[in-house]
C-alpha cells in the first residue's frame with residue numbers, strides 16, 4: 001500500500017500538569033531527589049525463578065542511602081524491630097504497608113517506541129507493512145521537530161512510571177536531537193532506560209530515513225557520547241545502537257553499527273547494547289534476505305556484523321527458524337515478546353515456551369504503538385492469552401505460560417533480556433531498589449472481598465485486573481519517582 005493517506009493529527013499534550021493529587025503522579029527532577037534509608041514492612045512479593053514466586057506475608061526490606069537493598073528479613077514482626085536489629089538503620093524512615101498492600105519489583109518493558117506514543121490505539125486495521133507506511137513512518141519522521149520530542153517524551157515517561165515501568169528499553173527515531181531529549185527526560189524523571197538512535201537507510205516511506213550510512217553511524221556515535229556524558233555511570237540511562245531491522249539497514253550501515261558495538265559501552269566492560277527487530281512477519285524475513293543475500297538465517301546476519309550478544313534485545317522473534325534459535329541460544333541474545341502488538345498487527349504467535357526450553361532469555365514488551373497499552377500488566381495478560389491461543393491451535397497444553405512464568409517474564413526475565421539482571425528484577429540483597437507499592441484494597445477494578453488471606457490470589461487479581469490506580473509508590477534506584485501517593 002502506498003503511504004499517501006493523511007498524516008495523523010498533531011499531538012496535543014493533555015491538560016494534566018504538576019500540582020497535586022493523582023493528576024501529578026510523577027516527580028520531575030527525580031535524579032536530584034535525595035535518597036533516605038528506608039525500611040518497608042508488610043507483604044513482600046518477588047520472583048525467584050520461572051517456577052517460584054516468593055511471597056513473604058510479614059517481612060522487612062531495608063534500603064540504604066545509596067538506593068541498594070541492604071536486607072530482606074522475614075523473621076522480624078515490625079519495621080521498628082527491623083530498624084533496631086540491622087546496623088545503620090536505627091533512624092531509617094519506617095513504612096508499614098496496609099493489609100491489602102504489597103511490595104513488588106518494578107516492571108520491565110523490554111521494547112517500546114517512544115516517538116509512536118501519540119499513535120497508540122490507531123492504525124491497527126492493516127498489517128505490519130501497511131501500519132509502518134501509513135502511521136509509523138509519518139509520525140517518526142515528524143521528530144525533526146525537537147520541541148515535539150520535549151512535549152511527547154515528558155508526557156510519555158510520566159505515564160510509563162505511573163504504570164510501574166521502572167526500566168524501559170526505548171526505540172527512538174532517526175533524529176539525534178530528539179533521541180538526546182528522550183535520554184535527558186528519562187534521567188530527569190528518574191527512569192532506568194536503554195536508549196539509542198534508530199538507524200534506517202532503506203525500506204521506509206514519508207522521508208523516514210537518513211541521508212547516508214556515514215551520517216547514521218556518526219549520529220549514533222554522538223547519541224552514545226551524549227548519554228555517557230549525562231549519566232557517566234550508566235546506572236540509569238544506558239546507550240545502545242539501534243538498527244531498525246535487517247530490511248532497513250543495508251550491509252555498509254550494519255557493518256558500521258557493528259563497529260560501534262565492538263567499542264564497548266564505555267563505563268564498564270562489555271559490548272555496547274543493541275536493540276533491533278527480528279522475524280516479525282514472513283515478508284519482513286524475506287525482505288531481510290533480499291537486502292542481505294547469502295545468510296543461513298536472520299540471526300546469522302546480525303551475528304555476522306557483530307550485533308548479537310548477551311546485551312542484544314531482539315523484538316518479536318516470531319517466525320524463527322531452528323537455525324535462528326540455535327544462534328540466539330549460542331550468543332545469549334534476549335527476546336522482547338510483544339504479545340499485544342503481535343496480535344494487533346496479526347504478525348503471529350511467538351513460541352515463548354520453545355525459547356525458554358532452549359535457554360533463550362525472554363522479557364515482555366509493550367511495543368507501542370503497534371501495541372495499544374504501555375502497561376506491562378497488560379503485556380502479562382496478552383502473553384498469557386497468546387500462549388493459550390497456541391494451545392488452542394495445536395491442542396498441546398505445553399504452550400501455556402504459568403502464572404509464575406508470567407511474573408518472572410515481567411520482572412526478572414525482562415531484566416535478563418535487557419542485561420540488567422545483576423542490578424534489578426527482584427529483591428536480592430545488593431540489587432538496586434526498583435519497586436512498587438501496590439494496593440489491591442481500593443475502589444478500582446480489583447475486587448478483593450473474601451480473598452484477603454490468600455496472598456497469591458491478591459497478586460493474581462492485581463496482574464489480571466489492576467491498573468495504574470493500584471500503583472501507589474514507584475521507586476527507582478532507591479528514589480521515590482512516581483505513584484498516586486507521592
Ligand SMILES: [Zn+2]
Pocket residue numbers: 111113171277315367
Ligand atoms: Zn518495535
